[in-house]
Amino acid sequence: MSLGPVQLLVVGFDRPDFDGTVLAELEALRENDVVRVIDLLVVHKDAQGIVERLRHPGAGEGGAVVAALIGLGEPPFDGDEAADDRWSLDEAIPADSAAAIALVEHRWAIGTREAIRAAGGVPLADAWIHPDDLAAAGVEDRT
Numbered sequence: 001m002s003l004g005p006v007q008l009l010v011v012g013f014d015r016p017d018f019d020g021t022v023l024a025e026l027e028a029l030r031e032n033d034v035v036r037v038i039d040l041l042v043v044h045k046d047a048q049g050i051v052e053r054l055r056h057p058g059a060g061e062g063g064a065v066v067a068a069l070i071g072l073g074e075p076p077f078d079g080d081e082a083a084d085d086r087w088s089l090d091e092a093i094p095a096d097s098a099a100a101i102a103l104v105e106h107r108w109a110i111g112t113r114e115a116i117r118a119a120g121g122v123p124l125a126d127a128w129i130h131p132d133d134l135a136a137a138g139v140e141d142r143t
Contacts, residue, residue, distance in 0.1 A: 016098035038103040039065040
């Protein structure tokens, strides 16, 4: 099975007791083989900036892969791997808030990526564009 592009998605919430509608939407996409949630971690960052893992209904017992990628918990890296080489979410998560951190595989992009490779193409850059930036450029949300 070919692995599609993988995104680390961090979504913030005012309170750690957010409902499961987001997880339900991700599950619906998984059922249609559009995306696959590889791992999910829910955290709370207190007013002093201390980040702790939370158990959240729907998140299961996972979170080990995400925790390793962001440097929370025991990373499965070799001893030579420097902590500075891992992603840090200190700036992304505001103090006294919660976040769901999902490692999402974009299964829908596998065929396009394989076609690009077969034609001799190589990725040069990629970026996610914020909706505010799209609006500023004149792109309308047509949903």
